[in-house]
Amino acid sequence: MTQQDRLSSTFSALSDPTRRAILAKLALGETSVTELAKPFDMSLPAISKHLKVLEHAGLISRGREAQWRPCRIEGAALKDVDAWLENYRQFWEQSFDRLEAYLTVLQAKDKTPARRKKK
Amino acid sequence: MTQQDRLSSTFSALSDPTRRAILAKLALGETSVTELAKPFDMSLPAISKHLKVLEHAGLISRGREAQWRPCRIEGAALKDVDAWLENYRQFWEQSFDRLEAYLTVLQAKDKTPARRKKK
DNA sequence: TTAGTAGTTAACTAGCCGGTTACTTAACCA
DNA sequence: TGGTTAAGTAACCGGCTAGTTAACTACTAA
Numbered sequence: 021m022t023q024q025d026r027l028s029s030t031f032s033a034l035s036d037p038t039r040r041a042i043l044a045k046l047a048l049g050e051t052s053v054t055e056l057a058k059p060f061d062m063s064l065p066a067i068s069k070h071l072k073v074l075e076h077a078g079l080i081s082r083g084r085e086a087q088w089r090p091c092r093i094e095g096a097a098l099k100d101v102d103a104w105l106e107n108y109r110q111f112w113e114q115s116f117d118r119l120e121a122y123l124t125v126l127q128a129k130d131k132t133p134a135r136r137k138k139k
Numbered sequence: 140m141t142q143q144d145r146l147s148s149t150f151s152a153l154s155d156p157t158r159r160a161i162l163a164k165l166a167l168g169e170t171s172v173t174e175l176a177k178p179f180d181m182s183l184p185a186i187s188k189h190l191k192v193l194e195h196a197g198l199i200s201r202g203r204e205a206q207w208r209p210c211r212i213e214g215a216a217l218k219d220v221d222a223w224l225e226n227y228r229q230f231w232e233q234s235f236d237r238l239e240a241y242l243t244v245l246q247a248k249d250k251t252p253a254r255r256k257k258k
Numbered sequence: 259t260t261a262g263t264a265g266t267t268a269a270c271t272a273g274c275c276g277g278t279t280a281c282t283t284a285a286c287c288a
Numbered sequence: 289t290g291g292t293t294a295a296g297t298a299a300c301c302g303g304c305t306a307g308t309t310a311a312c313t314a315c316t317a318a
Contacts (some may be wrong), residue, residue, distance in 0.1 A: 024156045031154035036306085037143045040223075047227060053265060066307055068266060073305095087264045087315040095231030102224055102231070104159075105217060108166060112214030112221070155276085172295060185277055187296060192275095206285040206294045 026078070027104060030097045033077035038062070039070050043093060046080060050092045145197070146223060149216045152196035157181070158189050162212060165199060169211045 021029075033039055042056055057067040071091060074080045078097040083090045152158055161175055176186040190210060193199045197216040201208045 027159070028154050028156055031150050035147050035150035035154055037147055040146070063308065089265065093227070093230050095227070098224060098227050099231035105221055105224065108162070108212070108214070108217050111212050112218035182278065208295065
C-alpha cells in the first residue's frame, strides 16, 4: 500500500466517532470485542465491522485467547498521522507566535526572549 | 456542532488524497481555485466540491478578490486533530521509551537522565 | 454430546461520496 | 453592449459505507 493510501485509510477510519470511542477504550488496555461493544447502542456485527476497519487501517491488532479475540492499539498508523500533521503545525501556532511577538514588543526589553511553545 | 462532529468531519475531509494535496499546495500560500485545480486530472466542479468539504470542515477559508475566490489554510481544525492525537502519543513513543530506558540501564550511571523526546 | 458463549460471515438496504456534464452567476474588459 | 474568465449549482450515476437480521464457526464446560 502506498503511503498516500495508508494515510487515507487511517484518516477514514478515524472519521467515525464510534471507532474513535473504541480507540479511546483500547487506550486503557487490551479488551474483548463484546466488552468493547457494551457502551454502544449497536449490534455486535456492526462493532465487528468497525474493528475490521480499524485493523485494516493498522490502528489495532487482534490476538486470540480461547474464544476471545482481544484487541489492542497499534501506534504506527497514528505516528504517520502525527508526522503528516507536523508539516502544518505553523498554521495553528502562527497566531500564538504573533501574539507572543506582540506581547514581547509591548513588554520590557529586559525580559528573557520568548521561547517556542513546547509540545 | 459538537466537538465529536467537528473531529469527524475534519478526519473525513483529510481522508481524501486530493484534498490533502490541496492543503499541501495551500501551505505554500493563498491560491485561486483554477490554480489549485491545475495539477489534477479532474473537472473544476469536482475541485469545487473538494474545497467545499475542506471549508465545511474548517480546514480552509475563502476570500473574494474580483472574480477570484482565494483559498487559505485555517489551522484551528488541524489543531484539534493534534490535540486529539496527543492522547495517544504514548502508543508510538512507547517502544522508543523502552529502548531509551534499556540504553539508560546499559550505560554508565553518571550520564544525565534521559529526557522525553521533544516534538 | 449438548448447551452456552464469543465472534464472524452473508445478504440486504438506505444513504453518502466522488465524479461527471450542462447550465448559471459574477466580475472584468473592449 | 457583448465576450471572456472564474467559479458555483443542478441533476445525475456508480460504488462505497454503516447499519440491520439471520446463519454460521470456534471454543468451553457440563
